[in-house]
Amino acid sequence: MVSNLINGSIGESAPEPPDAHAACHSTGTATADPKVTATVRTGAADAADRDKRRPILVGLFGLAGFAWILTIVASLVAPNTSGGTFATLAAIGGHSHALTADVGSGGMALWVALVLTAVSWIVMTVAMMLPSSIAMMTMFAATAKRGPRWKRSYASFIGGYLAVWSAAGIAAFLFSLGVAWIGETWTWLGEHWQVVPAAALAAAALWQLTPLKDACLKACRTPLSFMMQHFKSTKPGPSFMLGARHGKHCFGCCWALMLVMVFFGTAHLVTMGVLALIMLVEKAAPWGDRLVRPIGVALALAAVAVLFLGGQSGGEHHHHAAVAVSSDAVR
Numbered sequence: 001m002v003s004n005l006i007n008g009s010i011g012e013s014a015p016e017p018p019d020a021h022a023a024c025h026s027t028g029t030a031t032a033d034p035k036v037t038a039t040v041r042t043g044a045a046d047a048a049d050r051d052k053r054r055p056i057l058v059g060l061f062g063l064a065g066f067a068w069i070l071t072i073v074a075s076l077v078a079p080n081t082s083g084g085t086f087a088t089l090a091a092i093g094g095h096s097h098a099l100t101a102d103v104g105s106g107g108m109a110l111w112v113a114l115v116l117t118a119v120s121w122i123v124m125t126v127a128m129m130l131p132s133s134i135a136m137m138t139m140f141a142a143t144a145k146r147g148p149r150w151k152r153s154y155a156s157f158i159g160g161y162l163a164v165w166s167a168a169g170i171a172a173f174l175f176s177l178g179v180a181w182i183g184e185t186w187t188w189l190g191e192h193w194q195v196v197p198a199a200a201l202a203a204a205a206l207w208q209l210t211p212l213k214d215a216c217l218k219a220c221r222t223p224l225s226f227m228m229q230h231f232k233s234t235k236p237g238p239s240f241m242l243g244a245r246h247g248k249h250c251f252g253c254c255w256a257l258m259l260v261m262v263f264f265g266t267a268h269l270v271t272m273g274v275l276a277l278i279m280l281v282e283k284a285a286p287w288g289d290r291l292v293r294p295i296g297v298a299l300a301l302a303a304v305a306v307l308f309l310g311g312q313s314g315g316e317h318h319h320h321a322a323v324a325v326s327s328d329a330v331r
Contacts (some may be wrong), residue, residue, distance in 0.1 A: 005272045056141045067127035091120040122167025128276040132283040136223040147234030156236040160243025201303035205258035208296030216252030220283045254279050
């Protein structure tokens with residue numbers, strides 16, 4: 001299955017619409033240097049070669065697997081701890097919202113919470129996003145191997161990608177901190193907390209139906225077009241910027257789904273697994289783009305259900321979301 005996904009992405013039977021990258025807030029012209037073009041095409045050929053890409057795939061899946069193991073272990077251990085240890089393990093386990101209460105009560109400095117949030121989102125990105133970007137990562141690695149010190153270039157590319165998602169995670173945490181504060185000070189919202197996850201689901205549903213979602217998804221699904229347009233060299237600086245550019249496309253494609261996880265109260269393992277599968281199918285499966293609209297409709301129906309059926313547990317749900325993660329939530 002992995003081979004089919006990679007070969008399908010590299011083989012790109014249809015050219016990418018010219019406005020896709022521009023619509024995803026990405027500017028630039030196609031690679032003009034013949035040597036650079038030849039390097040990208042050779043890298044694409046290497047990425048399509050099973051023997052040459054096998055070590056790359058082993059490394060990528062090993063990294064994603066380690067992130068999932070770390071997430072699972074931290075999620076299972078966190079409920080049995082307390083204080084700073086609980087907050088740290090909960091954050092690593094994908095529950096960065098557990099830091100909200102510590103910051104609000106003065107039990108943790110804001111800068112510490114931001115660092116833990118960045119770590120949390122790096123782990124979540126590697127676990128959830130890396131598998132869906134496997135074709136892009138493989139193609140860049142194969143291309144970088146054509147130049148000197150390719151491992152440093154590859155690390156820079158991944159670093160740029162993770163930097164975008166870390167920044168997004170910090171922004172989401174600060175936003176959730178503000179929402180939690182409003183919930184504590186605004187009695188009505190505290191008693192009707194189901195409005196928050198319902199709004200997150202509604203936002204995700206609407207984003208699924210927008211042209212920008214389609215444009216960013218097309219950019220993520222066509223790694224060869226992306227490399228031909230934006231690849232400049234295998235030096236660390238350009239590699240980092242290229243990874244950040246890919247991260248912006250990935251963020252534009254998936255931010256609304258991640259918002260659901262942030263504001264649904266508990267980013268437990270089932271939620272992470274389902275959302276990771278949705279993003280993998282959308283970005284990597286040959287027919288993934290056909291599921292965007294049905295997923296949007298499903299999210300809209302879920303928003304209505306949460307809004308009108310979740311009222312009885314609204315206040316209690318808010319309490320658990322803002323203060324702690326129960327053992328049932330992480331499991």
